[in-house]
Amino acid sequence: MYSKGWIMMELTMNWITLRVRNLEASLDFYHRILGLPVERRFESRGKQIVMLGIEGQPKLELIEGSDPPVKPECGVSVGFEVASLDKAMAELAKEGIPVARGPIAPNPSLRFFYILDPDGFEVQLAEHM
Template sequence: MKYVWTTINTDDLETSILFYKEIVGLPVVRRFKTPDGEIAFLGEGETLIELIKSANPAPKVGPGISLGFAVDSLEETLSFLKRWGVAIESGPFQPNDHIRFFYVLDPNGVRVQFSHSF
């Protein structure tokens, strides 16, 4: 068994794609219509993000769930997000001498963590 994707239900597929493509840096690898909506997969490698816009949406992701992305520079990422007008939800935090991270919210309210290990 292997982990292949995380599904996020969205009311605005275009805004969600823009966030994960332009802010997070994930390419769209598949996109297609369904009988009651549209699905897009974004990512690199084996694990993808599946965005679903449906006429009959499923419940939103609950609290306590977050997606984590490693970055080369936390400071550059913070500056990049500021230029895009993305608000920092919490952090930066440095719980030990080896990692720093912070959170933003995606357009669907999902917490997205950007972390740098050193």
């Protein structure tokens, strides 16, 4: 067991990176469909990169490149809070995005479901009641 050291006092989550096959398809999913704002878009070492997220909150970094993406079955998922799970499910259905798993209600104050992004990564949408 690790003790709470000095480094934990200074850590702040900055971003989570997903390597994607098609940046435009992933950008359409996370920006247009889920509504994450594009913070910036740039190129680094020949790879296109987009940072998405709300100011002051951790970002989702999408990197398109020749490196193989992490396999979706590795257990990586990204989770977001929504105001209404039912509304989110209805809006996603309009976009033709099926629910992959759920909805699940592990306790009276939480409900969530999963959808898949263009690379097959699980995206959890959760509503706290």
